[in-house]
Amino acid sequence: MGKIRETTLQIDLSALEHNYKYLRSKIAAETKFLAVVKAFAYGSDMVAIAKKMEQLGVDYLAVAYAKEGSLLRDAGIKTPILVLHPLPSNFDEIIDRCLEPSLYSRKIFKAFLEVAKAKHQKAYPMHIKFNTGLNRLGFNETDVDWVAEQLKVEKEIHVVSIFSHLAASEDLEEKSFSLDQINTFKKISENLTEKLGSTPMRHMLNTSGIINYAEAQFEMVRSGIGLYGYGNDAKIDAQLKPVASLKTIISQIHHIEANETVGYNRAFTSNSSRKTATLPLGHADGIGRQYGNGKASVLINGKKAPIIGNVCMDMIMVDVTGIDCQEGDEALVFGQNKSAEGFAQGAKTISYEILTAISQRVKREIIAS
Structure with missing residues (x-):
């Protein structure tokens, strides 16, 4: 999979085939x-x-x-x-x-x-x-x-x-x-x-x-x-492969001081010097406001970056303090190495909701098997 340059939902057809064959193995041939x-x-x-x-x-x-x-x-x-x-x-x-x-x-x-x-x-x-x-x-x-x-x-x-x-x-x-x-x-x-x-x-x-x-x-x-790629059970999930991976990039990095706030309604207040990253997706893309204020996170260079403040229509801000990253780096919302079920659980919902919520304005990229 090549490096993305915008918010993209990658769809892996080889994962789909794997899941189909796994489920077929549980039933009779006829x-x-x-x-x-x-x-x-x-x-x-x-x-x-x-x-x-x-x-x-x-x-x-x-x-x-x-x-x-x-x-x-x-x-x-x-x-x-x-x-x-x-x-x-x-x-x-x-x-x-x-x-x-x-x-x-x-x-x-x-x-x-x-x-x-x-x-x-x-x-x-x-x-x-x-x-x-x-x-x-x-x-x-x-x-x-x-x-x-x-x-x-x-x-x-x-x-x-x-x-x-x-x-x-x-x-x-x-x-x-x-x-x-x-x-x-x-x-x-x-x-x-x-x-x-x-x-x-x-x-x-x-x-x-x-x-x-x-x-x-x-x-x-x-x-x-x-x-x-989801079986409503952690043991089954381990046997399946997520088909969809939602990825985006860092648009801008900010350095903020103690007592500075982030986002609408000043929902996040920093208690120390922090580094934040703004990502180009928001509730118009399917990342609802329920995922804000630390309820969910993304992966940037293999490290967890929690969403801070309120989710905006087209943007989210994440805390990247301690993460070696720069503008243009990739962020994984969910996918092969980060379960949509896990992302959803922080907001007390289920994988079905986050998966089906992804807006049609998000670019789709088909990864052929």
Whole structure:
């Protein structure tokens, strides 16, 4: 990787391949794999990630909204794409772009069916989501008979899979709850397939589910955060490689005296002579104000430099006292040698948030495998 000259998010496709192969090693060879690439592929580069996953032979991709799926189709992606949270206003686009919606309520089911009929579809692929305890989206167990009756009668649509989502797969203290969810899903899927007389794919496991509940892999698994290098567990993180590395440079160095202040609202007051560095990224780039005032740090020449004062829109200031550095030197916010999970923990949040927050104005650099 060459030296950067501006704030850059480097995306390492060899790390992505490593993570995919690691997660695949945890499931049976015949089990299908769905890669979640929503939210710009967890803040990285959705097209580059999707193309690499397609090259690796992934069976499905998943996005949150139709627009994301359309962007992938525009980029030439042919792999089936599941839209996890389709909205009625996008149903025409979903069909026009050959995307596959998750239908999660009677209202959504009827609305999509109406569009499918208007477009003269026959056996259009879609997926049925059941709520087993996350209480976010999904049909309830009591809806099985209704769903089965609709699918028997309506020929415009065809169910490719039935699925659900674990609420706490990473937390083994919630194992009994997760097992209850799995058992409920088994009951729902067996009931529905019996009534349909057919066997759609089933999938329930997310990244932590693959690690902790591989016995419930059914016909397909889904992974998002694990593909990007984080497994919600330090032991698993050690087996994965962060895909994204956020780097920036030192714009200016200041020498301040005791009792001088730094930044907006004079949030930091020096208690001695200090050396500070200003870096060109801020809350408009995804480094929220919660990371300021010592809650997080960057690495400069291998040494930790805490963020001081309030995070600005386009800049942060860090304490580089005792660090041999100069203007133009590189600073690592997170990446291969500094976990995004660790960066996030200082502000009492999670890797998902910092990764997906990185602004689209930050330059992306693809490191090909």
